[in-house]
Every structure is written in C-alpha cells, then in structure tokens.
Amino acid sequence: MLTLDKIYHASFTLKKYIRPTDLIHAPKIHPGSDIYLKTENLQITGSFKVRGACYKISQLSEAEKAKGVIACSAGNHAQGVAMAAAINNIKALICLPDGAPISKVEATKAYGAEVCLVEGGYDEAYAKALELQKEKGYIFIHPFDDEDVIAGQGTIGLELLESLPEMDAVIVPVGGGGLISGIAYVIKSLKPEVKIYGVQACGAPSMYNSLASNEIQRLSEVSTIADGIAVKEPGKNTFELCCKYVDEIVTVTEDEISTAILTLIEQQKLIAEGAGAVAVAAAMFGKVPVAGKKVVCVVSGGNIDVTILSRIIKRGLLTSGRTCSLNIELLDKPGQLKSVSQIIADLGGNVISIHHERSNEASNINGCFLRVELETRNYDHIEEIRNALINKGFRLES
Template sequence: MLTLDKIYHAAFVLKDVARKTDLIEAPRLASDCQIYLKTENLQATGSFKVRGAYYKISQLSAEERAKGVIACSAGNHAQGVALAATRMGIKSIVCMPDGAPIMKVESTKHLGAEVCLVPGTYDDAHDKAVELQAETGMTFIHPYDDELVIAGQGTIGLEILDQLPDLDAVIVPIGGGGLISGVAFAIKSLRPEVKVYGVQSAGAPSMYLSLLEHKYQTLATASTFADGIQVKTPGELTYELCEKYVDQVVTVSEDETAAAILSLMENQKLVAEGAGAVSVAAALFHKLPLEGKKVVCLVSGGNIDVNILNRVITRGLVMSGRKANLMIALEDKPGQLTLVSKIVAQCGGNVVSVQYDGSDPNMPIASCFLKLGLETRDAAQIEQIRAELTKAGFQLVTERA
C-alpha cells in the first residue's frame, strides 16, 4: 500500500540524489491566475523520473541487486534507471522504442545502461522488457505502476507544499499516471482542499478516457510528439489512485502544446519537452477553472528532441498568432506588391517571404497568386491585416499555417 510514510522515506533517500527543483513564479504566462512552475525539467537527467527509479532500486534486496534491473521507457525513465543502477553498481538493461529521440537513447547509454531498441511504441518496448525479464530473472522497474516508484514521484508533492503553502491547485502531466498519483496522494493527504488536475495529449488520452468512463481501458493507438506521455495503457494502480485523488483530467492539442513550449522559452527562458509543457498548455488555453487562483504547473521534463524543435517553434508561432501565411489572388501588373507591402507595414506586420504563382490553370493568364509569409504580433493583428487588404480591394483566397 502507498502511504505518506513511504513518500517521506523516499524524500530522505533522495535528498543527496534528486534536486529540490525551484518553484518559480511566471507572471507573464497568464493574466487570469497566478502561475508558478515546478521546474523538474532542470532535475538530474532532465526529468522527474530519477526520483521514482532511484527510490525503487534503492529498496531492492542484495540478491535482486546481484541479478540486475530491466526497464522500458520512451527515454526519461530510462535515464533515471540508468543513473540509479550505475550509482549503486547494478547492471541495467533498458528497452526503448526505436523511434525514441536519439538524445535520450545516447544519454541512457552514457549513464551506463545497456539499451535494447524495439520496433514500435512504448507498449512494444514494455512487452519486450517483460520477455527479457522472464529470461534473465532481473528485476523489472516499472515506469509508473509501482507503489515505490509512485512514492518517489510523490516527493514532488511534498516539495510543492513546502515551497508554496497557500497554493490552490496543481496541474500535472499524465502518461501512465505515476507522477500524478504520487503528487496527488501527497497533496491530498496533507491538504485535501488543494485541487489536483491532470493533463494528457489529445492524441494519447488513455487516463482521460478511463476516468471519464470510470472504466480502465487501453487505447488502440497513441500518437503525439510529447513522447514522454505517449502511453496506450495507463497503470492499474495509478488508475485507482487517480479515481480517488485527482479532481479532473483534461486534454490539450499538439498545437496548444507547441505554443506552451514557445511561451516557456520566450517568457521564462526554460526548455520543456512536449510532455513537460502540457500542464502549462492547459493553463494558457483555459482548460481548467483557474481564475484568481495560485496554480503550480509541473514542468515534468526538458529532454526535447532538438531535431523537432524548429517545427515545434514554428507551430507555436502559428498557434499564438505570431506567424501567418496569406494568399492573395491579384492581377499581375506593376505596383501590386508595393501596395500589399504598404498595407501590411501600416498594420505593423512584417513580410518575411514572397512567392508568385502564375501556374494555376483556374486563374486568368494575366493573374497570379501572391503568397506572403508574415511575422505578426498576435491573431488580432492578422485579422487587421486581412481586413485592410480586403478593404483595399484585394481578394484573399486562403490562409494556411
């Protein structure tokens, strides 16, 4: 059984291993509530996962340690297990989906684990890890559905209450549910009036649907760039804990997550991975009743794949109205581009790309499509530019991200 004593014991064991990460106020992120960020993206290994992994492995018997440990992970739990096992002189094998970010794979190897790449998703890696565990007799370190792992993650809840005693709510990312189970148990045990909210990606809403229908279930597919929470099957233990201690779970889109990553970079100078930013996305896009509240957003990790960072930033710019593409059907004659550029400039926008397309067979031969890439301040400025262009007689055909 998970108890508060276990969470306090985990905090004692972890005091020289896991950082007590900063809780920082983020006044520029929202105007309707007071947001604080629990910066687990700055934790050792760049994620909260080291807490649960280290505490679980620290409680193994001498015989279990001698046989070694095995785990499955999309990357963050892998690094936590590798760090913990190496520090304790224990052999570790980690099964990871072959699509896991290269940075996470290499970091896991660097921390001392043997990595087994498995074709498919996290759930395929899990099946392979279970198979290898049966063959080797190594101890399986589950990433979320284990009371000792949950107790380790629950130490974050203790820290939040210590750092901000008068908080009203905490928002926590959910993949398999280990993080929110520990945090919710700790907070509700000590301060039951504090609201605990969970957030999942709309493309992987396993816990969201399970709690909505009050029935444990597995998704047919899970798809999100937030690989840390791309889980088709939530934990059975974590589902029970969430049913009891979590007030509400919501989902956010890929674009909303990208906008949250961009906002954290620009306003807080923090790098968060998709899984770590969903809590902020829920606050930014008003998914929860937070008006006038002191709210802690748990930024669970910062191990974003740099190969997709540019795309994420671009999507974030589009979502927040900072980047737009306009297409105008116009008569191909001198002065048209000058007039369009003047209107955009008068509205305060900036033209960053221009493309003429006169090849469309549905257009008159003397006409063309003018495609503009714009840098803008927000969505209202985009609408102002569109309105002024239309007022000047230009035909706006479409607007694409």
C-alpha cells in the same frame, strides 16, 4: 501499501541523488491567475523520473542488485534507471521505442546502460522488457505502476507543500499515472482542499477514458508529440489512486501543447518537452479553473530533441498568430508587389518569404498569385493586415 512514511523516507533517501527543483512564479501564463511552475525539467537527467527510479533501486536487496535491472521507457525513465544503476554499480538494460528522440537514447547510453531499441511505441517496449526479464532474471523497474516509484514521484508533493503551502490547485501531466498518483496522494493526505488536475494529450487519453468509464481502458493506438505520456493503458495501482485522489483529468491538443512550449521558451526561458508542457497548456487554454487562484503547473521534463523542437516552435508560432501565410490574387503589372509590401510594412508586419506564381486556367488571364509569409503579433494583427489589403482592392484567398 503506499504511505506518507514511505514518501517521507523517499524524500530523505533521495537527498543525496537529486535536487529540489525551483518553483517559479509565472503570472503571464494565464492573466488573472497566479501561476507557478515546478521546474522538474531542470532536474538531474532533465525529468522527474529520476526520483522514482532512484528510490526504487535504493530499496532493492544486494541479491536483487546483483541480478541487474531492466526497464522500458519512452526515454525519461530510461535515464533515471540508467543513472540509478550507475550510482549503485549494477547492470541496466533499457528497452526503448525505436522512435524515441535520439537525445534520450544517447543520454541513456551515456549513463552506462545497455539500450535495446524495440519497433513500435512504449507498450511494445514494455512487452519486450518483460520478455527479457523472464529470460535473463533481471529485476524489472516499472516506469509508473510500482509503489516505490510512485513514492519517489510523490516527493514533489512534499516540496510543493513546503514551497507554496497556500496553493489552491496543482496541474500534473499524466501518462501511466505515476507522477500524479504520488503528488495527489501526498497533497490530498496533508491538505485535502487543494485541487489536483491531470492533463493528457488528446492523442493518448488512456487515464482520461479510464476515469470517465470507471474502469481501466486500453487504447488501440496513441499519437502525440508528447511522447513521454503516450501510454495506451494506465496501471492498476495508478488508476486506483487517481480514482481516489484526483479531482479531474482533462486533455489538450497538439497545437495547445506547441503553443505552451513556445510560451515557456519566450516568457520563462525554459525548455520543456511535449509531456512537460501539457500542464501549462491546460492553464493557458482554460481547461481547468485557474482564474483568481494560486496554481502550480508541474513542468515534468525538458528532454526534447532539437529537431522536433524546431518543428514545434513553427507550429506554436502559427497557432498563436505569430506567423501567417497570405495568398493574394494580383494583376500582373508593375507596382503590385510594392503596394502589397507597403501596406504590410505600414502596419508593422514583417515579410519573411514571398512566392510569385503566374495565373492558372481558373484565374484572370492577366492575373498572378502572390504567397506571402509574415511575422505578426497575434490574430488581431493578421486580421488588420488582411482588411487593409482588401480595402485597397486586393483579393485574398481564404
């Protein structure tokens, strides 16, 4: 049974392994609301997962520790288990999807764990871990559907109540449901008026679908940049806890996640992975009621591969109107490029690339096309530049 005593015990036990993370005020995330960020992306190992993993392993008997541990993960639980195993001087084998970010794979190895890469996603890694556990006799450390793991994640709820007792709501990323189960159990037990909202990616809405149908649903596939919450099926324990203690689960799109990552970088100087940014995305895009309220967004992790980060930043710039592409049909004569450039410059746009192409069979024989990539302030700025070009007689392709 999950109890408050167990979570308080987890909090005491974890003091020597982890650090309480800061709660940062971030009102610009959603004007008209009072947003705070729980920065678990700055936790040891870069994610909240170390809490549950460390507490679970601390509760193993010496005989169990002697067998070694095995786990499956999209990357963050892997690092938590690897670190906890190293602290306890026990063997750890981690099954990771072969598509896991390189940074997460290498970080797991750096803690001393053995890594087994499995073709597919989290669920395939889970199946492989169970197979190896039966074969070798390891102790399996579940990433979310385990009461000790949930108790470890629930220590975040205790920290939130201590740091911001007047909060109105908490927004939490949801994959398998271990994080939100622990936080919701603590907060609803001690301060039931606080709303608990969960967030999933549109491409991996397993808990969202399960709560909507009032029974556990398994997805046939998942697809999202938020690899840390790309879980096909929630756990039995986490589903029951969410049914009882979570007020609502919502979903966010890939573009909304990308914009949230970019916003955290620019406004808060924080790096979040896709899974870590979904709570901020839900607040930014009004997926849950935050206006006029004190709301905590849990930024659950920051372990993002830099190559993925560069693509996400580009996507976020496009989504927020910070960059745009204009296709302009021109007459192929001197001075046209100068005129276009002058209009853009006068309105404060910044040209970052230009591609000039002679006309094709569908256009004027004396025509040409100009593709201009711009840095802009927002969508209103883009529209202002488009209208100015049209008013000067230039034809823009949609």
